[in-house]
Amino acid sequence: xxxxxxxxxxxxxxxxxxxxxTCLATLIALSIxxxxxxxxxxxxxxxxxxxxxxxxxYLTFFRTTPEMxxxxxAYFCLPAVLGIQMSGLTAGSLSLGLVTGxxxxxxFRAGIQSVxxxxxxxxxxxxxxxxxxxxxVVLPQGVPLMTPPFINYLTELIKNTTLLAAIxxxxxxxxxxxxxxxxxxxxxxxxxxxxxxxxxxxxISLLSRRLEKTRRQAAM
Amino acid sequence: xxxxxxxxxDFGVVWRFRDALxxxxxxxxxxxxxxxxxxxxxxxxxxxxxxSRFWIVRWPIRALVEFLRATPLLMQAIWVHFALPLALxxxxxxxxxxxxxxxxxVGxxxxxxFRAGIAAIxxxQIExxxxxxxxxxxxxxxxxxPQAFRLIVPPLTSSAISTVKAxxxxxxxxxxDLMRVAMRINGFTYRxxxxxxxxxxxxxxxxxxxxxxxxxxxKRLERPA
Numbered sequence: 001x002x003x004x005x006x007x008x009x010x011x012x013x014x015x016x017x018x019x020x021x022t023c024l025a026t027l028i029a030l031s032i033x034x035x036x037x038x039x040x041x042x043x044x045x046x047x048x049x050x051x052x053x054x055x056x057x058y059l060t061f062f063r064t065t066p067e068m069x070x071x072x073x074a075y076f077c078l079p080a081v082l083g084i085q086m087s088g089l090t091a092g093s094l095s096l097g098l099v100t101g102x103x104x105x106x107x108f109r110a111g112i113q114s115v116x117x118x119x120x121x122x123x124x125x126x127x128x129x130x131x132x133x134x135x136x137v138v139l140p141q142g143v144p145l146m147t148p149p150f151i152n153y154l155t156e157l158i159k160n161t162t163l164l165a166a167i168x169x170x171x172x173x174x175x176x177x178x179x180x181x182x183x184x185x186x187x188x189x190x191x192x193x194x195x196x197x198x199x200x201x202x203x204i205s206l207l208s209r210r211l212e213k214t215r216r217q218a219a220m
Numbered sequence: 221x222x223x224x225x226x227x228x229x230d231f232g233v234v235w236r237f238r239d240a241l242x243x244x245x246x247x248x249x250x251x252x253x254x255x256x257x258x259x260x261x262x263x264x265x266x267x268x269x270x271x272s273r274f275w276i277v278r279w280p281i282r283a284l285v286e287f288l289r290a291t292p293l294l295m296q297a298i299w300v301h302f303a304l305p306l307a308l309x310x311x312x313x314x315x316x317x318x319x320x321x322x323x324x325x326v327g328x329x330x331x332x333x334f335r336a337g338i339a340a341i342x343x344x345q346i347e348x349x350x351x352x353x354x355x356x357x358x359x360x361x362x363x364x365x366p367q368a369f370r371l372i373v374p375p376l377t378s379s380a381i382s383t384v385k386a387x388x389x390x391x392x393x394x395x396x397d398l399m400r401v402a403m404r405i406n407g408f409t410y411r412x413x414x415x416x417x418x419x420x421x422x423x424x425x426x427x428x429x430x431x432x433x434x435x436x437x438x439k440r441l442e443r444p445a
Contacts, residue, residue: 060428061424064381064423064424064427064428064431065385065420065423065424065427066384066385066386066387066388066389066399066423066427067385067388068385068388068389068391068399069388069399069416069419069420069423070420072399072403072412072416072419073416073417073420076406076412076413076416077412077413077416077417080225080412080413081225081413083225155290158292159291159292159293160292161292162292162293162294162295163294163389165294165392166294166391166392173292173294173295173298176295177298177302180298180302180303186298186299186302186303186306187303187306187307189303190295190298190299190302190303191299191303193295194287194291194295194296194299197290197291197292197295198287198290198291201290201291202286202290205289205290
């Protein structure tokens with residue numbers, strides 16, 4: 001068989017549109033996930049017994065249940081439960097956002113808990129305000145530890161946006177699959193987006209590894 | 221409005237189709253189990269090849285692992301099922317495509333776990349084994365792998381959970397896993413809330429059971445050390 005590049009050239013606006021939807025879904029899910037993670041870490045570390053239990057249950061549930069099932073649930077069940085209309089992009093990004101929140105919360109928690117207790121106590125003993133304690137003492141030490149896994153999770157999230165294809169969201173994989181079905185040039189389209197995903201995700205993954213390595217060397 | 225919704229729920233549909241749903245769950249477990257066993261073996265092979273002295277062996281495997289880790293499984297599954305047959309000239313059944321895609325995907329991830337396990341073993345032991353003129357095969361089977369196995373149990377548990385999660389992605393191919401069965405029943409009963417809630421709970425229970433089992437095995441392995 002021959003690899004027909006012409007068919008890719010002819011359809012690149014559609015593929016580019018798919019890429020835009022992929023980026024949009026990633027951004028929405030990341031924003032939701034960030035907010036959820038901050039709330040969950042606060043409940044997990046700062047709250048009482050019941051808020052800690054709630055956060056634990058949330059993290060366990062959203063890290064154990066398959067994303068595909070959650071996306072289906074959000075798309076087919078949530079509108080019925082809430083009595084509202086929801087597009088596939090909204091429902092899909094929302095469920096990915098809730099999952100992202102659970103994973104990011106674990107990353108944030110690990111980063112915060114890596115800061116020795118003495119640092120918190122010393123900060124308080126010096127009469128630092130809560131705000132100053134967090135922005136000047138805890139986060140500058142915790143953030144370098146959180147950054148590599150955070151960036152690494154971003155690659156997982158981008159890969160997970162392909163699941164939105166299952167509920168008919170026209171993201172990159174969906175567009176390529178449909179173009180493949182129309183032209184019967186699956187090989188060209190799926191290989192092309194494979195290379196596309198690799199070119200986006202691999203550099204991000206390398207960045208995460210590089211940061212982790214420099215952090216380890218600095219810690220030694 | 222809300223009251224009519226709640227009173228319209230009928231979880232009886234889940235009970236009526238319990239046999240079909242349980243068969244779906246069984247197929248999901250079969251799929252995830254094959255992916256995990258095949259992927260673990262493939263991952264061990266990938267890891268062994270990547271520590272080869274010859275770059276011509278090392279380099280292509282490294283590239284394959286990086287590519288599999290940096291691309292989505294959904295895309296890999298579509299590629300295996302729709303694009304690969306065009307290059308090979310014969311078609312694969314959806315089940316074979318699903319297992320193939322899952323095995324390679326899981327293999328790429330577990331090879332990293334094995335690599336870390338192998339790297340954690342004291343270099344002196346390998347040098348000592350070489351100095352004693354132990355054949356390479358025995359260095360691997362008697363020295364490196366037995367020690368690496370103990371180190372990789374906790375990460376393998378989490379890869380078992382990800383494999384179950386990943387297997388749901390393969391429902392886009394026409395296989396009768398739990399996800400697809402729930403979709404099919406919904407197709408003629410129009411009971412998405414009941415069916416997908418039941419599916420979500422079943423998947424959660426499976427994942428939760430695996431993580432408990434992993435903790436148990438981990439504790440058992442700690443004792444003799």
